[in-house]
Amino acid sequence: MDAVTIKGTTRLYAVLGDPVSQVRAPALLNPLFAGIGLDAVLVPVEVSPAGLADAVRGLTAVRNLDGLLVTVPHKTACRELADRVTEAAALSGSVNALRRLPDGGWEGANFDGEGFVRGLRTAGHEPRGATVCLAGAGGAGSAMTVALLRAGAHVTVWDADADRAAALAARLAPHFPGRLVAAPGHVDADLAVNATPAGLRPGDPLPFSPAALRPGTLVADIIMSPRRTALLRAAEESGLAVHHGEPMLAEQITLYRDFFRLG
Template sequence: MQIDGETKIVAILGDPIAQAKSPELFNALFERHAVNAVLIPLHVPPAKLGAALDGLRGIVNLAGVVVTVPHKMAAAAYAAVLSEAARQTGGVNCLRREADGSWTGAMFDGIGFVQGLHARKHVVRNKSVLLVGTGGAGAGVAHALVDAGVASLDLFDSNAESLQRLENALRSRDGQTLIRRSGPFAQATHDLIVNATPCGMRARDPLPIDLAGARPDAVVADLIMKPAQTRLLEDAEARGLTTHLGHYLLESSVEAIASFLRLIP
């Protein structure tokens, strides 16, 4: 990769940022497409998000930013325009810098997750899902699962406000999916079990979901990308359950994000 005065810059903003897999995936994509662009990680604490985004608006050769934990909901407020998926979820995982310095926000987490499942032959239509975590990524996944035609979606989050916000948004849609509240434990009715919380990034984190009641053919998915094999996925494997890794989401959405940023066709 050669960086010169014509290189387009993309940044990924998060706190923490060491777990981010975006730099290796995006930079490999840019090389494959012979695009003069580079993605760099920026460690931005929540209290500094606004200042960081305001400063980045002034960088003319900045194509945009990828947004990760915990900024996806907060960053949406800085966008002048939001995609339909971003409006639905109330969060963004990508902001494109426009010529006038304004931000256009989009959310690719949900479609990336569903496409990742389909790529590995996991059917979601008419299935029953437990989703633990209703923040930015969880909200994106929830709406995409409804779009994909899941029969039921059981939700849990220790943050009552976040849970209520997503529940209200999903119930306001004119869909057939049954929306319910649940606890953070698998039941024999769940075909797909999803952890959309950051719980599992650190070795000392507790298990975010109790899998004791999971059905033998259930699929257990974790959105965490580092470590790739979280404690939840290790527990699922020990129980003989099928697992779905977090990086499948990003792998399935990286080209769509790069296209949104106008870096590839």
């Protein structure tokens, strides 16, 4: 990648997270900016949950900042900081992108779910009619649950915080009758997904045991760094097919480009 030239005219984008050492968006979006001749740069911004609201308010005052990407653990909190949200973000209760509104406020959207579903389909895995068990009812997990249900899957969602999973199921069940339940642990499934941060740090426990899954289950992880997470290694050792985290982000690039109106 050629060096980015920063000028006084450069438009700014930031990706908010805690941590941010694992984020891949700058490596994908900065070449996009360069490729379409856009004078813009995306930088990682590490901010704690306690400082998030202050950080977003401060960034709102930066007049040459056009948009924010949001990663763990801020997706749910940033939905509350948005002035308006898309339908998918409203259903999921979380956002992973915020764009500047003409009045200076923020519109939030969440492309995690659609990016994940597109990534599955690109890899030859059709979610329509599939039985999916998904670990994690946080920002990414809630968006992925919405997208999988919209794609025609049947979803069982669970979370270490059982109340959070139950609240997600209660909110979405009227929109997708008979296709969503909150239940502890993984059951027989065509697809088992980790949508939690487990695996981001060395020594993290597995979000579930691949050895307990039936033969033929596809195991997916949204963690992108490391690419081959402990969960995916364990799944391969159990003879199961795996789906890595990168396709979810790669498939979001077109969605970000449209949302931020990039050329």
